[in-house]
Amino acid sequence: MVAWADVAVPRPAACPPGVGMAGFRQRPGTPAAELAMVAYPLVTVFIDLGDSGGAGWQSSGGYRRGSVVAGLLPGDFRATCHRAECLQIRLEPIAAAALADLSGTVATLEEVWGRDAARAEERLRAARSWDERFAIAAGVLGRRLGVRHPVDPEVAQSWRRIRASHGRLRVETLADEVGWSRKRLWSRFRAQLGVSPKRAARLVRFDRAVHLLAAGHAPAGVATVSGYSDQPHLHREVQEFAGLTPTAVAAAPWLSVDHVAWPARTTPRRIGMQGL
Incomplete structure (x- = not known):
């Protein structure tokens, strides 16, 4: 609703x-x-x-x-x-x-x-x-x-791996998986998707974190399960991407519609932090 x-x-x-x-x-x-x-x-x-x-x-x-x-x-x-x-x-x-x-x-x-x-x-x-x-x-x-021409298969695979890992794979790992050098992956990924693979990984990780915050989880636990080094690291990322504190972004009206409009990609509201 x-x-x-x-x-x-x-x-x-x-x-x-x-x-x-x-x-x-x-x-x-x-x-x-x-x-x-x-x-x-x-x-x-x-x-x-x-x-x-x-x-x-x-x-x-x-x-x-x-x-x-x-x-x-x-x-x-x-x-x-x-x-x-x-x-x-x-x-x-x-x-x-x-x-x-x-x-x-x-x-x-x-x-x-x-x-x-x-x-x-x-x-x-x-x-x-x-x-x-x-x-x-x-x-x-x-x-x-x-x-229109699709993106390179290597770029598409790297994007999917970033999404599947919730943004926690290193660029070197992605490059090894597709058989490219780090420099080539960085260049082709940025040229075709508009952001570097590292920036994309940060955005995917942030997206997961803010949906956990919106679901009512505490920032300290969200930082741990989302792969941030500590709670201040999460705070800095939320400030950079949203211009808000973790507490404020958890109540953002934009996120409040996601569980209705995009249920397939929204973190469930009642879920244990373990295994996420």
């Missing part, structure tokens, strides 16, 4: 590989809200479906209305919602790399997709249900994914 919005999610088989989707409709009578984005290891497409332009986006690149795309580590990025309705699409970087070169930027959907952006928005607004919208978005993404 989310206090400020109704949330719709697609059936698991409705999304292309490496893609997640959720629909948000701000509830009538709820006041305008400002949500600070908490960085996570995914590229995000926000498609504004409201009739009154109820979604606005503030980033270091300025203020925008309408549909936008946020790359990895977009910095200070805030959403302003007033009677907003939006389709949010989250893409694994190895999938997003086939759609656009983002490298951490925030751009309008038109800047990334060109004329396809307006056509997609028109079809999505005309759809009669969220299921129809999810099907339309999956079709658009599937066609775009099919015409």
Whole structure:
């Protein structure tokens, strides 16, 4: 349950590989809200479906209305919602790399997709249900994914290993596993995914830690299980990626919707710290 919005999610088989989707409709009578984005290891497409332009986006690149795309580590990025309705699409970087070169930027959907952006928005607004919208978005993404060159298999494997290890593998280990030098992996990974493998690992580790914090676990235990050297190390990472303290990020509105909108990738709220 989310206090400020109704949330719709697609059936698991409705999304292309490496893609997640959720629909948000701000509830009538709820006041305008400002949500600070908490960085996570995914590229995000926000498609504004409201009739009154109820979604606005503030980033270091300025203020925008309408549909936008946020790359990895977009910095200070805030959403302003007033009677907003939006389709949010989250893409694994190895999938997003086939759609656009983002490298951490925030751009309008038109800047990334060109004329396809307006056509997609028109079809999505005309759809009669969220299921129809999810099907339309999956079709658009599937066609775009099919015409761009994918990332190198070695880069894709390294990204998956970073995710599977919760960001705790060394770059040297990843390079050995794919048969590349450390320098080559670093260069190709950064060129294709927009961040270095070390930065990606830090972001994946941070993402796991903040979801554990949001689930109610104490910072000291989260630091230990997430691979930080100590609690001050966790504090520094949260401050760098979110601009907040661990206590504040645990209560961030952006994270409060994840267990509803993205249950497949959110840490369960009632779980022992052992074995995580």
